[in-house]
Structure formats: structure tokens, C-alpha cells
Amino acid sequence: MVKRIILVTGPARSGKSEWAELLAEQSGKPVIYLATSRLDPDDPEWQGRIDRHRIRRLPSWSTQEVPVALTAAIFQGTTSGNPACLLVDSLGTWVANLLEEDDPTWRAILDELMESLRGLKEGTVIFVAEETGWGVVPAYPMGRTFRDRLGDLVRRLGAIADPVYLVTGGHAVNLSAIGSVLPPTQTLEN
Template identity: 60%
Template sequence: MTRENEGAAILVTGPARSGKSEWAERLAHESGRPVIYVATAREDPDDADWMARIEAHRRRRPAHWSTLCAPAELEAAITTAGAGDVCLLIDSLGTWVANLIELDDAVWQARSERLLAALEQCPTARVILVAEETGWGVIPAYPIGRLFRDRLGGLVRRLGPRCSATYLVTGGHALDLRRLGVPIDR
């Protein structure tokens, strides 16, 4: 990977268990920069499965990568940690959205705008964002599921055009949507 578009973000999206985190980790490694892994997950010692998933991510990361936990204040973490010649790997936007799901619409919109502004204020950092694709199945039967799907889908759609690369990872393969796709005018 070259250092062109040095501060531009990269979006890695796809369904569960598709390999998107592994692809993002590869991109971070190839950046040649010190990597700060920005974890959005909240630990829950009462949920063994969730803790095993978090631990699997930890084991995959090189020991020399730094970790910054930002389950709610992602915007501030990006602004603070992204001030230099580093690579921020944010995993994942879906978890961040879930952590803020109880915000009313106006507050959510303000937080989304702050996130986008924080990304634009990282002119030298490489930022890699991992996001889940949730809208490929049936419409969720419950209001909270629809709200999550709509908020995450809307955020990902707004991020894609702002990124230097947007990858769809599915079936263990990464597709560069900026090269293969046609942008939809908004």
C-alpha cells in the first residue's frame, strides 16, 4: 500500500464472520505506521461468548500495537489519537452504534456529525473503519433492530464517499468498491 491520500480514511464493511476485521488488520499492518487499535466493545464478564470474541481479536493483534478503548466517545478518541503519523484501526462502528442506540434522533445526528468532523480533522493519520452490513436480510421485527440497522446503514453510506477506499469483505474475499462500483449520487 502506498502513502498516497495519507490522511484519507478506509472503510471495510461486510457481514458477520466475513473476514473484515482480518482485512482491516492487514491494511493497518501494510500502512507501515504505528497502529492504534480503537476498540468500541464494552467488556461484559457475565457474557462468556462476548468475552471470547474480544479475546480472539486481542490474540490476533501484534503485541506492539497500542489499544485504545472507546465504546462511547469515539469522536474524541479519533481527534486525540489521530493527531500524528499513525494508523487508527476502529473496530467496529456497529458496536459503537449499538452502544449509543438509546440516544434520541437529534442527539444521534449530532454525534454522527461529530464523528464525520473528527475523521476530516485527521489530515496525517490513516484511519481504517470496520463496519457491519446489517440490511441484507429481512427487516427486523422489532423497533430497536430497525433503528440499529437504519443508523448503521446511514452512517456507512455517509462514510463511503469520504473514504479513499471502501472494501466489501464477504466469503473471505475483499472487493474494492471504489474501483469496481459506481457511486450513487445523494
């Protein structure tokens, strides 16, 4: 069996989730959709976004809601003896769910995720991640923390994923085919 880590990144409403779903469908493996969002019945707009994602999923796919325990869900889904294709949508929401963790705790969570991915022996994991660092620097500390944590995570995943896709304007570009991986960087410190 072979392991495969795929990263699909891009701005909001670019088509990145649809591209990741197409890749999952084409994998030929059972698909487990790891949804990182938290349901909020008091936010109908958020519920509408979740519903649109649900409607697109194939009936044969299983869904797990994993707002925090992502590493454990990935480990479980890739060690079941029947390697699946795990689709994680999205890393930005996962980072937001853990935003109140202090920096040492966050670094430990991130290191645990990266170590578990390096140790995968089989299965496919497709990550969907938002690109948030292309705009202005947020004027408030929590916004800067979110942007920096997500940016660091995406860069670290990009170093071990193959392929890495950038989806923008409804087009998927295989960055692995046209780009070069930068050397590792230190985890961001505040």
C-alpha cells in the first residue's frame, strides 16, 4: 500500500473544495469526509454553507465531524486495514476552532499532526486550506494569530504533500509540477 498526502489551497469561493472532492472521487478508495466545522443553529448563513458542502458529497461517502481531534481521526481512517481517502475540509476552520489555545499548546498540536502524517504508511489524505495571507495584515492580534498559524500549517503541509494544488478563479494549478519546495522554516513564535 502507498500513502499519499495532497494539499488543495486557494482563496474563498475559488473552487478548492470541489477540486478536492473530484480528487477524492477519482482516488477509487472509500471516501471519509472529515468536516472541521462546528454547527451553529443560530447562524443560518453558516448552516447554508455547510448544507451546500453536504449536498455535493456522494451518497457512498461517510462523514465525520472533527472540529478539534483531527490527528486522531486521520490516524483511525488510515490504519483501518482498508485504506481510505480522507478529505479534510477545511484547515482554516480547524485552526479557528483551536485559536484560543496558547502558542505552546498549538505548536504541540501542529507537531503531532505533522508527525502522524510523516508516519502514515497507507491511504490518501486530501487537505483543503484557505489562503489568508494575500491581503493586509489584520489590525487585531487574534486575526494575526489565525493568519500566521494557518500560513505556517499550509507551508509545512506543502513541504510533504505531493501534489499541491492552488485553486483560484475556478482553475486548479499543480504547484508541485511547476514550483520548488522551499527549505523548512522554524515554527512561528509570537
